[in-house]
Amino acid sequence: MKHPLTAALQGMACLLLVALQQPALALENAVTTPLKVLVRSEDAKFIGSKVGGLQVQVRDLASGRILAHGPLQGGTGDTAALMQEPQLRGRSATVGAPASFDAELALEQPTRVEISVTGPLGVEQSVQETALSLWLLPGEDRAQRPVILHMSGLIVDLVDYRVSAAGLAVTTQVTMLCGCPLDRDGLWPVSDFAVELQVLQDGERVAQQTLEFTGVENEFSGAVQLPGSGDFILQVTASQHSTGNAGVFQQPLRVSPAAQQ
Known part of the structure; x- marks a missing residue:
């Protein structure tokens, strides 16, 4: 006669064996x-x-x-x-x-x-x-x-920016989400897009300017006057008139008094 513990262990072993075999059976089917x-x-x-x-x-x-x-x-x-x-x-x-x-x-x-x-x-x-x-x-x-x-969407990326006494100058690139190019007379004409530079401080917009096509594929640039020194958010938005596609780039910007001299 089997000891009760032995019988229990054998039962558990059988259940474990069945469980281990399930993936193999599933794989076969x-x-x-x-x-x-x-x-x-x-x-x-x-x-x-x-x-x-x-x-x-x-x-x-x-x-x-x-x-x-x-x-x-x-x-x-x-x-x-x-x-x-x-x-x-x-x-x-x-x-x-x-x-x-x-x-x-x-x-x-x-x-x-x-x-x-x-x-x-x-x-x-x-x-x-x-x-x-x-x-x-x-x-x-x-x-x-x-x-x-x-x-849906657009890719917006910063190429370059400069802070001087004249203000903040920005150059950005905008493409379709697949990387397809924007140009003056291409399949995605720049006339169908609006690109804008915005400067935010404490959640408020303190400066903005439309960025213009530079003549270089995908590239837009422009400049704004800053209200002074301090911590800002540099934000570039782009939208496509015909579809509603949009994209945004944001970057913290710290401007010291010396940078504006």
Whole structure:
């Protein structure tokens, strides 16, 4: 006759063995499900390596389990297909192997997932997040028919600034979220954008000035008079009239009396 403790230990061992075998059984029943994720900048091209790429995460909404994650890298895609040719139903704009995140998921059953994206990672103050949820079916190829997310916004970055007796002079760069260029006569004409320099102190706007296109791709500059010395926030805002795309750059600015002499 078995000792009660021995029987209990054997029972626990059996339960542990069954638990350890579950992933293997699940893996045997799982079906490889290809997935490709792309992210397009509103009114522009695909976001990728040019602006530091994006981080992608695919999560099972029922269990919370992370099914896949990693960087999204690559090019911005075919300009003509994305920006110049008619966008007809059933026509793919993903020609030219644009930036993507590729994964092969092991799915046993229809699974509702959340795909979340963070970036672009190359310019800290332009990083955004977006996500969508959808059903994925085991074996259903979502690489040939990829999932495309969209991000709104503009990248605004400071090139240079100088403080002198004449005031604060600033040069900034503004691009679409994919890094696509702003120019006088390009696909993204500077006439469609407003760029403004603002100086804040204690939460109040103490100076502002429209920044003008310099003639150099993406570049805007201008200057303002400062009300005196002290601690300020240098803020540059940019907006696109036709879409509402917007971006902001902010930086603390300490001005000493000596800097204004």
